Amino acid sequence: MSDHVIDIEHLSRSFGKTQALQDVSLRVPRGGVYGLIGSNGAGKTTLIKHILGSHYAQGGSVSVFGLDPVTDPVGVLGRIGYMSEDRDIPAWMRVQEIIGFTRSFYPAWDTGYAAELLELFELDPKQKIQCLSRGQAARVCLLLALSHRPELLVLDEPSSGLDPVIRRDILTAIVKTTSDDGRTVLFSSHLLDEVERLADRVAILHEGRILLDQPLETIFESFHRVTLHFEDAQLEAPGLEGAIQSQGNGRDWTYVYCGEKEQLTQAAKGLRAQIVAQGPLSLDDIFVCHVQRS
Amino acid sequence: MQSIIAALSWEYFARNRWMLLWFPLLANIPALCMLVPLQCISPDSSFMVSPLLIGIQATLILSIVLVVCFGVLQSQGSLKRLYRLPISTLQIASCYFWSGAVLVGAHVALILWLWKVLLPIDWPIAGPVVFSVVCWCVLQPVLRGESRSLWWIVLAGLIVMALFIWLLAGHGIPLQKGGMLTTQIHYWTELTPTDWLITVASLSLAYWLTTLRIAYDRCGRRNSSLLERIEWVWERIDSRWFSASWSFKSPIQAYSWYDFLHRFVTIPILVTLGVILSWMIAVLMGVVQQDYGTFMRIAIGGTYLSTGLQVYSALLFGFLGLFGGSLARFESPDRKPKTSNSTPFEMCSFTDTLPISFQDKATAFLRSSGAATLISSAVILISYALIAMVAWVSGDSIPSNELKFIKSWEYLGILTALSTVLTFVFTNLKFSIFPTLMQIDHWIWTFSLLAILLACRMPFGFCTAAAFSILVLVALVSSTIESQLHSDLWLGTAIGIWGLGSCVALAWCYLYGNELGSIGMLLVSSFIGLSMLPFFSTAATIRRARTT
Numbered sequence: 072m073s074d075h076v077i078d079i080e081h082l083s084r085s086f087g088k089t090q091a092l093q094d095v096s097l098r099v100p101r102g103g104v105y106g107l108i109g110s111n112g113a114g115k116t117t118l119i120k121h122i123l124g125s126h127y128a129q130g131g132s133v134s135v136f137g138l139d140p141v142t143d144p145v146g147v148l149g150r151i152g153y154m155s156e157d158r159d160i161p162a163w164m165r166v167q168e169i170i171g172f173t174r175s176f177y178p179a180w181d182t183g184y185a186a187e188l189l190e191l192f193e194l195d196p197k198q199k200i201q202c203l204s205r206g207q208a209a210r211v212c213l214l215l216a217l218s219h220r221p222e223l224l225v226l227d228e229p230s231s232g233l234d235p236v237i238r239r240d241i242l243t244a245i246v247k248t249t250s251d252d253g254r255t256v257l258f259s260s261h262l263l264d265e266v267e268r269l270a271d272r273v274a275i276l277h278e279g280r281i282l283l284d285q286p287l288e289t290i291f292e293s294f295h296r297v298t299l300h301f302e303d304a305q306l307e308a309p310g311l312e313g314a315i316q317s318q319g320n321g322r323d324w325t326y327v328y329c330g331e332k333e334q335l336t337q338a339a340k341g342l343r344a345q346i347v348a349q350g351p352l353s354l355d356d357i358f359v360c361h362v363q364r365s
Numbered sequence: 366m367q368s369i370i371a372a373l374s375w376e377y378f379a380r381n382r383w384m385l386l387w388f389p390l391l392a393n394i395p396a397l398c399m400l401v402p403l404q405c406i407s408p409d410s411s412f413m414v415s416p417l418l419i420g421i422q423a424t425l426i427l428s429i430v431l432v433v434c435f436g437v438l439q440s441q442g443s444l445k446r447l448y449r450l451p452i453s454t455l456q457i458a459s460c461y462f463w464s465g466a467v468l469v470g471a472h473v474a475l476i477l478w479l480w481k482v483l484l485p486i487d488w489p490i491a492g493p494v495v496f497s498v499v500c501w502c503v504l505q506p507v508l509r510g511e512s513r514s515l516w517w518i519v520l521a522g523l524i525v526m527a528l529f530i531w532l533l534a535g536h537g538i539p540l541q542k543g544g545m546l547t548t549q550i551h552y553w554t555e556l557t558p559t560d561w562l563i564t565v566a567s568l569s570l571a572y573w574l575t576t577l578r579i580a581y582d583r584c585g586r587r588n589s590s591l592l593e594r595i596e597w598v599w600e601r602i603d604s605r606w607f608s609a610s611w612s613f614k615s616p617i618q619a620y621s622w623y624d625f626l627h628r629f630v631t632i633p634i635l636v637t638l639g640v641i642l643s644w645m646i647a648v649l650m651g652v653v654q655q656d657y658g659t660f661m662r663i664a665i666g667g668t669y670l671s672t673g674l675q676v677y678s679a680l681l682f683g684f685l686g687l688f689g690g691s692l693a694r695f696e697s698p699d700r701k702p703k704t705s706n707s708t709p710f711e712m713c714s715f716t717d718t719l720p721i722s723f724q725d726k727a728t729a730f731l732r733s734s735g736a737a738t739l740i741s742s743a744v745i746l747i748s749y750a751l752i753a754m755v756a757w758v759s760g761d762s763i764p765s766n767e768l769k770f771i772k773s774w775e776y777l778g779i780l781t782a783l784s785t786v787l788t789f790v791f792t793n794l795k796f797s798i799f800p801t802l803m804q805i806d807h808w809i810w811t812f813s814l815l816a817i818l819l820a821c822r823m824p825f826g827f828c829t830a831a832a833f834s835i836l837v838l839v840a841l842v843s844s845t846i847e848s849q850l851h852s853d854l855w856l857g858t859a860i861g862i863w864g865l866g867s868c869v870a871l872a873w874c875y876l877y878g879n880e881l882g883s884i885g886m887l888l889v890s891s892f893i894g895l896s897m898l899p900f901f902s903t904a905a906t907i908r909r910a911r912t913t
Contacts, residue, residue, distance in 0.1 A: 123718055127912045141912050149720035160715045161627060165604075171612055175619035176719045197604050212715075 076101050076136060076223050076255045077122055083130030084117060084279075091117045093279040094131070099257055099272075104250045106270030106287075107259040108358060114279040115259040116156060119227050122257070123153060136222070149177065152221030156228040156259075158208045160200055166211055167196035170218070177219035185218035191241065205232040217245060224249055226258035230265055243269060267354040275361050282361045287354075294357050295332070298325045298348035299339055309342050316360045327352065327360045369452055373460055381440035388436025389472045392429040393479075399425065400484055419536050419550050422488055426473075427529060430497040433472045437465050437501070438508060448583045457583075458576040462505055466498045466568075473497040492535055492553030492560075499564055500528055502571040510578035531563065616721045620729035621736070623716070629737030629792060631682065636675045636741040640748045643667015657759060661752065668748040669777075672784045675741045676791065683794035717911060724853050727796075727903035734792040734899070742785040749777055779877070783889075786896050793899035796906045801840035801898070811836040830887040837894040844901035853904035866897040 077099035084092040092114045099105045109115050120126045121133045124140030124147060133140060140147040160169060170189070174180040189196065192210040200208060209232040216224060224246075230238045246256050246269050260266050266273060267287070274284040283290070301309065301322045308317035313330035325348075328335055339346050352360075378385075399421055447457050477490045507520050535553040556564075613619035644664060651660025721729075753774065790797065801807055815832040819825075845863070848854045870890040878886055 124912060125717060144911070145720045145722050147720075148718055151718070153718045155715065155718075161623070163626070172619050172623055173719070175613040176616045176721055 074101055075099060077257065078134040078137075079118075079121070079131070080134075081131035082118075082121060082128050082133060084114075084121065084126060085129065091279050092121075095276075095279070095281055096131075097274060097281060097284060099255060101255055102250065102253050103271040104246055104256040104258070104269050106266035106273045107257065107276060108261070108263060108266055108273060108354075109259070109276035110362060111261075112278075113276045115276055116227055117279075118276065119225055119257075119259065122225060123148065123151065150222040152216035152219065152224045154209075154212045154216040154224075154226045154229055156231060158205065158212050158232065160208065160212060160215070162199070162201035164200055165196065166194050166198050166200065166203075169200065169211065169215065170196070173215045174218070180219045182218075184220065185214060188214045188217060192237075206234055206237070209233050210237065213242075213245070217249075220252075220254075222254050224254065224256045224258075226256065228260060229258055230260060230262050238265070263353075263355045263358055273354070275358055277362050283357075290354070290357060291351060293329050294352045294360075295328050295335070296325060296348075296350050296352050296356070297328050297335060297339075297346055298323060299342070299344040300347045301342070301344045309344070311342065312338050315364050323347070327356070369450075369456065370460060373447075374464075377441070377464075384436060384440045385468070388432060388439075389476055391436070392432035392472075392476060395428045396425050396476075396480060400480070400486070418486070419538070419552060422552065423532055423536055423538070426493045426496065427525075427532060429476055430469070430473060430493070430500050431525070433469050433476075433497065434501050434504065437468050437472075441465060444509065444579060445582075454580045454583055455576060458572070458579045462502065462572055462575050465505075466501050469501040470494045470498045489552050489554045492556060495556060495560065495564055496528070496532055496535065496553075499531075499567050500525075502568050502575075503528070505571055506574035506578055509575055510582040535560065616719075617725045617729050617732070620716075620719075620721060620726060621732040624729055625733035625736055628682070629733055632675060632678050632737045632788065632792070633740040633744065635678050636671050637744050639671035639674050640668055640744055643671065644748070644751075661756065664748070664752050664755075665777075668745055668752065669780075671748070672745055672780060675745065676784050676787045679738075679788040679791035680794075683791040723904045723908045723911075726907050727853065730796065730903055730907075731793070731899060734789060737792060738785055738789045741788065742781060745781050745784070749774075749781070783892075786892055789899075790892060790895040793903070796903040797840075797895055797898035800902055800906045800909075801836065804840070804843070807836055807839045807843070810839045826884050827887075830884045830891075834887045834891045834894070837891045837898070841894050841898055841901065844898060844905065847905050848901040851905065851908070854901060859901070862897055862900050866893055869893055 075098045077097065079095060079097040082092055082095040082097075083090075095114075095118065097118075107115050107118065117126065121128060122135055122140060124133075124135075124144045127141045135147045136150055138146045164172065166189075170185055174182070174185070192207075192214060194207065194210060194214070198207075200211065203211065209229075213226075213229065216226070226246075229242060233242065246258070249256050250271070256269075258266075258269070270287055272284075272286045273290060275282040285293075298319075299309075299311070301324070304321045305324065308314075308319065308324050308326075311317070311326055311328065313334065314326040314328050316327040318325050336346065441461050444457055444461060474490055474494045477488060477493060480486060481488065481490075503524055504521060507517050507524065532553075537549045537551045613622065644667065647660045647663035647667060650663055651657065811832045814835045815828055818828040818831055823831075845859055849856065849859065870893045873889050873893070874881070874886045877889075881889060
C-alpha cells in the first residue's frame with residue numbers, strides 16, 4: 072500500500088486561455104491534515120476537482136488511493152467524503168431525505184454517527200434544504216461528507232458560511248478526530264489562522280503553481296523575520312542570501328528570511344551587519360511574502 | 366457611462382448578445398419543420414396562402430412568442446442583482462418590463478418578416494406583434510418576484526390559455542365544435558378596437574402588478590397568493606406525516622427516486638391534472654346541459670388534449686434539460702435558489718461526487734424516465750377506459766359525428782402508444798438525439814444517403830424521412846457497439862432490445878403500413894429506434910459528461 076493517498080505528478084490544466092494549473096506536483100501522505108491555501112483563482116477548487124475525477128488531466132497524472140479518479144470514480148469516490156464550496160445539494164429535499172438518499176451509496180455509512188452529528192449540528196430532519204440558512208446547509212454537507220467515515224475527507228472552503236462556534240470548536244474537533252483515526256483530511260481555505268490551527272502540512276498554490284509544500288513545523292522553523300543593523304546607511308536593501316522580502320531604510324533593514332539560523336548569522340557577518348531583532352512569522356505573513364514575491 | 370439606463374443597457378447587451386440571437390433562431394425551428402415540408406408537398410403555390418393554414422399559423426405564432434419571451438426572460442436574468450444598486454424600483458421595473466416588450470415585439474416582427482420573404486406566405490405582422498407584446502407583459506407579474514410555491518406554473522398556464530383564446534378570436538375561430546372549419550376564420554389582419562382595449566388594459570394592469578411585485582420582493586415582503594397559502598398548509602401537513610426512516614435498497618433505486626422527483630415528476634402531474642380537469646368539466650357540462658354527447662365530447666377531447674400535453678411537456682422539458690434545467694425545479698430567473706448550481710445533464714457537484722457507476726446511473730435515469738412515461742400513459746388509458754365503461758353502461762359509443770377526428774377506440778389506443786414512445790424519446794433527448802447530433806460521422810452517413818436519394822429524384826419528403834431514419838440507425842448501431850466495448854450493457858439485453866424494437870417496428874408497419882405510407886413507416890420506425898437509443902447511449906453520455 073502506498074504511503075500517499077493522493078499522488079499528483081506534473082498536472083497541468085487550462086480553460087481556454089486561462090492556465091488554471093501549471094505543472095503541479097503534490098503528494099498527500101496517509102493520515103494527517105493537509106491544508107491547501109491560495110488566493111482567489113489560485114486553482115484550489117480546480118485541483119480538488121481533479122482529485123474527484125470531475126476534470127481529466129490535460130497534462131500529467133492524478134492518482135488517488137493508487138486509482139485513476141476519472142476511469143474508476145466508484146473506487147475513488149466511495150472512499151472520499153467531499154464537502155463542496157458551493158454547498159450544492161438538492162434544495163427540494165428534506166434533511167432526512169438527503170441523509171437517506173446519500174446513505175444508500177455508501178456501504179460503510181455509520182447511522183449512529185450520522186444521528187450524532189445531526190444532533191450536534193442542531194439540524195431538524197424534517198426541514199427542507201431550501202429553507203436552511205447557508206450555515207445550516209454547510210452543516211448538512213459536512214454531515215454527509217463525514218457519516219460514512221471516509222478514508223479521505225476533502226473539504227473545499229469548509230468554513231465558508233459556518234459560524235465561529237461551529238468553525239472553531241466542532242470543525243476543529245472533527246478534523247482532528249478524523250486525522251487521529253489515521254484517516255486523511257485535505258482542505259482548502261482562505262482562513263490562514265484556521266489552517267495554522269488544523270494542518271500538519273501546507274501547500275501554497277498561486278496562479279496555478281505550487282509555491283510551497285512543507286510540513287507546518289518546518290515552515291515555521293525555516294521562516295523568520297530578522298532586523299539587521301548595518302554600519303553604514305544603505306540606499307537599497309543589501310542582498311541577503313535566503314531573504315525573500317526586505318523593508319527598511321538607512322542602517323536598519325528588516326528581512327523575511329528562509330533558512331537555518333546559523334546560515335543567517337554567517338550571512339549577516341558577511342554583510343558586516345548585526346542582528347538586532349529576530350522573531351517568528353505567522354502563516355499569514357509567509358503566505359503574503361510568497362505571493363508578493365511570485 | 367452616461368446614465369444608469371445606459372449602464373444597464375450596456376451590461377445587458379454585453380452579457381446577452383448571443384442569447385438574443387440564439388432564441389429567435391430556435392423559434393424558427395417549428396416553422397421550418399412545418400412550413401418547408403408543406404411547401405414541398407403542396408400542389409401549387411396558392412395552397413401556402415390559403416385559409417387552411419390559419420390553424421398552423423396560430424399555433425406557430427404561439428410557439429414563437431413563447432420561445433422568444435422565454436429567451437428574453439432568460440437574457441434579463443434575475444432582477445435581484447439590481448436591488449442593491451441606487452435605482453428606484455420604478456426604474457428597475459420600467460427598464461426591464463418595457464425593454465423586454467420592445468425586444469419581444471421586434472423579434473417576432475423580424476421572424477414573421479423573414480418568413481414572408483423566404484416563403485410564399487402572406488401572413489400579417491401587426492396582430493402577432495401586438496399579441497407577443499401583450500404575452501410578454503401579462504406574464505411579467507407571475508414571473509417576477511420571489512415565490513417559494515410552484516403554483517406560478519399553473520397561473521402562467523392559465524394566462525397562456527387565455528391569451529390563446531384571444532389569438533383564436535383574432536383569427537375569427539369560435540370556441541365551438543368545428544371552430545376551425547367554419548367559414549368565418551381569417552388571418553389577423555386588422556386590430557379591432559376591442560383588441561386595442563385588451564392591449565392597453567392588460568399592459569397597464571400588468572405593469573402596475575409587476576412594479577408592485579418587484580417592490581414587495583425588494584423589501585423582502587412576502588405577498589402570498591391564495592394558492593401559495595394552500596401549498597403552505599399542504600407543506601405543514603406533509604411535514605407532519607413525513608417519515609424519518611428513509612432507506613433505499615440500492616444506489617440505483619435511490620438515484621431513480623432522486624431523478625424522478627428532480628426531473629420527471631411534472632409530466633405525470635400535468636397529465637393527471639389535465640385528465641381530472643377535463644373530467645370535472647365534462648361531468649359539470651353534461652349535468653348542466655343534460656346531454657350525454659357533451660359529456661363524452663369533453664371527456665374524450667380533454668383526455669386527447671392530455672395526450673398532447675404529455676408529449677409537449679416531455680419535449681419542452683427535454684430541451685430544458687439540455688441547458689441544465691429540470692422539471693421539478695423549473696425556476697424562473699427570480700426563483701433560482703441560492704444553493705442551485707445546475708449544470709448540463711443535471712449533474713450538480715453533489716450528485717456528481719456520489720460513488721455510483723455510469724451503468725447504474727444510466728439504469729436509474731432510464732427507470733425514472735420510463736416511470737414518468739408509463740404513469741402518465743396509464744392515467745390516459747385509465748381515462749379512456751372509464752369513458753369506454755360509461756359508453757358501455759349507457760349502451761352508446763363515441764359520438765363520432767361530433768368528434769370526427771377520433772375514428773375508433775383502436776385509433777385512441779394507437780395514439781396513446783405513439784405518445785408513450787414519443788414521451789420516452791423526448792424525456793431522454795439528451796441521452797439519445799443530442800449526443801447523436803454531436804457526432805460528425807453520423808451526419809456524413811445521413812447526408813450521403815440524402816444526396817443519393819435526391820440524385821435519384823426521389824420525393825423530398827421521402828428523402829428527408831429516409832435520411833432521418835439513417836441518422837437514427839447509425840446512432841443506434843454505433844451506440845450499441847460502444848456500449849458493448851465499455852460493457853455498459855449485457856449482450857443478451859442488447860440483443861433483446863434490438864429484437865423487441867425490430868418486432869414492434871415491423872408489426873407497426875405490417876398492421877398500419879397502408880395508412881402510414883412509406884414516409885410514415887420510416888418516421889415511426891425512426892421513433893421506435895430513438896426509444897431504443899437511450900438504452901445504449903445513456904451510460905456513454907454520462908461518462909463523457911462527468912469529466913470535463
